[in-house]
Amino acid sequence: MFSHAKFLVVALCFNYASTTLIVEAEQNSPAAAASETASSSSVKLDLKTSFLQEEALSTLDDETAALFQFEQQSISLKPRSASGSCKIFPGDAAWPSNSTWSKFNDILGNDALIKTIPLASPCYNGAYYNNATCAALTANWTNSYLHMEDPTSMMSPVYQGLTCQVTTDPTQNCTLGAYPYYAVNVSTVAQVQLAVNFARNANLRLVIKNTGHDFSGKSGGAGALSIWTHNLKEVTYFANYSSSNSSYSGPAFKVGAGVQAFEIYEEAYKRGLVVVGGEGQTVGVMGGYIQGGGHSPLGSIYGMAADQALSMDVVTADGKFLTADFNQNTDLFWALRGGGGSTFGVVTSVTIKAHPDMPxxxxxxxxxxxxxxxxxxxxxxxxxxxxxxxxxxxxxxxxxxxxxxxxxxxxxxxxxxxxxxxxxxxxxxxxxxxxxxxxxxxxxxxxxxxxxxxxxxxxxxxxxxxxxxxxxxxxxxxxxxxxxxxxxxxxxxxxxxxxxxxxxxxxxxxxxxxxxxxxxxxxxxxxxxxxxxxxxxxxxxxxxxxxxxxxxxxxxxxxxxxxxxxxxxxxxxxxxxxxxxxxxxxxxxxxxxxxxAYDRLLQIKKAVDPNDVFFAQTAVGSENWQVVTANGLPSGNGRLCRV
The missing domain is CATH 3.40.462.20 (Vanillyl-alcohol Oxidase; Chain A, domain 3)
Structure with a gap:
């Protein structure tokens, strides 16, 4: 349980090949896709179905079910609180016990819960020390392909607290800093829902990592539980997508949150198409990139990446899974198209426009x-x-x-x-x-x-x-x-x-x-x-x-x-x-x-996440919180507390 070794191996392989799964869609509208999801087999806690429904929790004992209850239900779990009005932090009396974390991992399945071991740990004396591995890490440390395959590594170390970097001095200390304490390697929507419910009910700091590119370190946070969306790689192609209340009719892709620029660009190319994405190869284009607006090499022709969104599937702070588009949850859809990631929910997939390829x-x-x-x-x-x-x-x-x-x-x-x-x-x-x-x-x-x-x-x-x-x-x-x-x-x-x-x-x-x-x-x-x-x-x-x-x-x-x-x-x-x-x-x-847009964004934030389950530095509503760092530097390396 909580294995990290396989991620070190993957990271050092530098396999640049796309792992995207492509599905050819017969239907041409999101409603058809939604009905297909709804008709899937009954939800079980083995999580083989797409999303978690409330009745599934009834198969658990009361104590376990209380860990994962949806927000509107009364729960038997005792309220957890740290000193003052801070999120629970490792070492607090209310921090979940090892047996609770073990139970969480069992419910998630597939050993999806990963206890963080910093990527550079092989460079430091201790159980993970390996001089050859450290040398390979050091030689490739600035390569984004290395860090994107690690569940918690952040690409902006100044916001991680500059701890546990590659080094030639193995006697130094390697601490977590602003790396999350645990990460959930999600492969299903149900796992996202379980993680959101667990973090909310336990009053844990919750962060979302796709690839870790954000310049302000939004994908990390000391003592946090992280939802790692990198492996949500499924892509569905619609040859002729259309929906009411949208003037667009034409080719589209429904893209998992973990799909990166080099992957979706290649898949569009195979069909004689282009999509609006970033210039960076390894950016997860359906994560914070598109949710924050997203500028593009095609921007002066087709506008921002957020302008391409036709529909978004999202897990909200109450643990519910819903679709936001031009017909339903329209305020949330408006906010998700430019209002920033890690703020209003966990986006699991986005349906985007596609355009004819061009020289x-x-x-x-x-x-x-x-x-x-x-x-x-x-x-x-x-x-x-x-x-x-x-x-x-x-x-x-x-x-x-x-x-x-x-x-x-x-x-x-x-x-x-x-x-x-x-x-x-x-x-x-x-x-x-x-x-x-x-x-x-x-x-x-x-x-x-x-x-x-x-x-x-x-x-x-x-x-x-x-x-x-x-x-x-x-x-x-x-x-x-x-x-x-x-x-x-x-x-x-x-x-x-x-x-x-x-x-x-x-x-x-x-x-x-x-x-x-x-x-x-x-x-x-x-x-x-x-x-x-x-x-x-x-x-x-x-x-x-x-x-x-x-x-x-x-x-x-x-x-x-x-x-x-x-x-x-x-x-x-x-x-x-x-x-x-x-x-x-x-x-x-x-x-x-x-x-x-800020005033309306803040109203929507209060409506969909009134208890601030989601927080990120400089995100909408973040002025109500502060990260208390030991050295006063701006980073995620400290306890998260209300202002």
């Missing part, structure tokens, strides 16, 4: 201060680039670019300039005016521009694998409003704010994108309205020295939040940022991350 052209190039390129000319060339954001986004362009510090000065890196639906000649024509300006500034380079007949092969070849486990980095982002391109003065101010950060040594990462759905209007969902009024989503990151004290780290981060990030806010008043790639210390996160 793409991608161009990569870079230039750096040094040699014949002066600093003045470098910045003049970058300033010229900003002028083209409106016209390029109008052509459907999604440009992924960086300004990086090097030993000779800043480097501009385009990786890639992404031109969906464009030929090689058309892409070269789009780039030609700016390239001519760069040449006049004595900035020369040789772009690598390649045409692909389909989206998926181009995406796979063009976007770099994301680097994770950055132990000394804080990141924030901003959506720069279209008004900043309305006149030279406003755009110069934007340019100067970006230049100030880059010259100070911060890394700047930007995207050209306009997800305003110019031809069809924007759907009524909770996506931050700032997304509909931007030509650029831009991030910046600050570093400190690995091993710096907590006091230095905190001072560095506060200077970043209230210095460099404030410079960006000053030149983009009233705008916001992308909540999935954001600064956890962002002031007034309610407006910045959610905009005018």
């Amino acid at each position: 793409v052209t991608a161009s990569t190039f870079s230039f750096t201060v040094g040699g014949n390129i002066t600093s003045d000319n470098f910045w003049a060339g970058f300033r010229n680039y900003l002028d083209y954001f409106p016209s390029l986004s109008a052509q459907g362009i999604y440009a992924y670019w960086f300004i990086i510090k090097t030993t000779t000065g800043p480097m501009f890196l385009m990786q890639p300039f992404w031109a969906p639906g464009k030929t090689l000649d058309e892409t070269n024509a789009l780039l030609a005016p700016w390239f001519a300006q760069l040449a006049a500034l004595n900035i020369t380079f040789t772009p690598k521009t390649v045409h692909y007949d389909s989206f998926y092969p181009g995406w796979l070849a063009s976007f770099p694998l994301e680097v994770v486990e950055k132990t000394h980095v804080a990141t924030g982002s901003r959506l720069f409003p279209k008004q900043n391109w309305s006149n030279k003065t406003a755009l110069d101010a934007t340019f100067n704010a970006l230049k100030t950060s880059a010259q100070a040594g911060l890394t700047v990462i930007g995207f050209i994108i306009d997800p305003s759905l110019k031809n069809g209007g924007n759907p009524d969902n909770s996506v931050n309205p700032a997304w509909r009024n931007t030509y650029a989503h831009i991030l910046q990151s600050i570093n400190w020295v690995d091993g710096d004290s907590a006091a230095i780290q905190l001072a560095t981060r506060q200077n970043f939040t209230f210095g460099y990030m404030q410079n960006w806010r000053d030149v983009s008043p009233g705008s916001g940022c992308y909540l999935g790639e954001s600064d956890i210390l962002e002031p007034d996160f309610q407006h910045t991350f959610y905009g005018s």
Whole structure:
């Protein structure tokens, strides 16, 4: 029971092959799928059916049934409480006993309950020490494929508390930090329901992990029970999906929460289709990505990922399993499409639109201060680039670019300039005016521009694998409003704010994108309205020295939040940022991350989760809670208590 070894083995294999299960659907509507589920065999606690019904609990003894009762039923389990108004924490008298955890595992079946053993444990003296395994882990530690296969590993270690990282010194301590205490490897909706009911009835901190990509560490929490959705991989294809109260009719996929970008892109490609997902290979696109809005290489054509959702299956805080779409549970459906993950429930699958496949052209190039390129000319060339954001986004362009510090000065890196639906000649024509300006500034380079007949092969070849486990980095982002391109003065101010950060040594990462759905209007969902009024989503990151004290780290981060990030806010008043790639210390996160949607989102949160079963840093309603950390740094490494 509680085995972790098999996950270490899987993680070190780096099997990139898709494990997605595809089902060809004869029906063309969610109602048909729902009726099929309802007609399945009677629910049993062996969990072979899709979801848990109340009558199944009657087969258990009263004490056991009380652990898993749905919320509206009276339960015999004694109320659990810790000191004050905090969630129960390991070591508290009310923490579930080992026998209770064992009983939970038995009810879940398949040894689904996993007691956390940090992924880097083989690097530390003790029962798990293995020098060869540690060396393999260290060599691949920044590879997201490694961490996505582990039930609790988080890809943002600063929010895990920087504990138990790979090391060459096995005498150090390896502690859980903000890793959850237990994780449930869910393969059925019923297991999700059992986990939600158990956590709610026992007053445990509950978190949800899909792949662990969130920049603010939402997938972890000290002393928590985690629901690991990574293995919900089933995909159903609808050749002709339609439903009432939705204007969409056409191909669609019903996608399990654990399906990742590289998997769904490939499955769509096999059918001559594309779907709107992220640029990152290993992101779980039906988890926090789509629930938080989700920007995409197809964003300037089809809008946000959340705009593609046609239906969502979700387990709510009361343990019930329901469908939210344009006809039922419409407020919840509105909230789930942009209001953030780990907040309103556990989404188990999403039905999304699919679109015809298209050719793409991608161009990569870079230039750096040094040699014949002066600093003045470098910045003049970058300033010229900003002028083209409106016209390029109008052509459907999604440009992924960086300004990086090097030993000779800043480097501009385009990786890639992404031109969906464009030929090689058309892409070269789009780039030609700016390239001519760069040449006049004595900035020369040789772009690598390649045409692909389909989206998926181009995406796979063009976007770099994301680097994770950055132990000394804080990141924030901003959506720069279209008004900043309305006149030279406003755009110069934007340019100067970006230049100030880059010259100070911060890394700047930007995207050209306009997800305003110019031809069809924007759907009524909770996506931050700032997304509909931007030509650029831009991030910046600050570093400190690995091993710096907590006091230095905190001072560095506060200077970043209230210095460099404030410079960006000053030149983009009233705008916001992308909540999935954001600064956890962002002031007034309610407006910045959610905009005018926040008040309605908070009302829905109170309605569907009045007791705050679900909590995540900077999520809707999170202002009512705080994580009490020992060193004062923002992370999940501490007890969760009401403010």
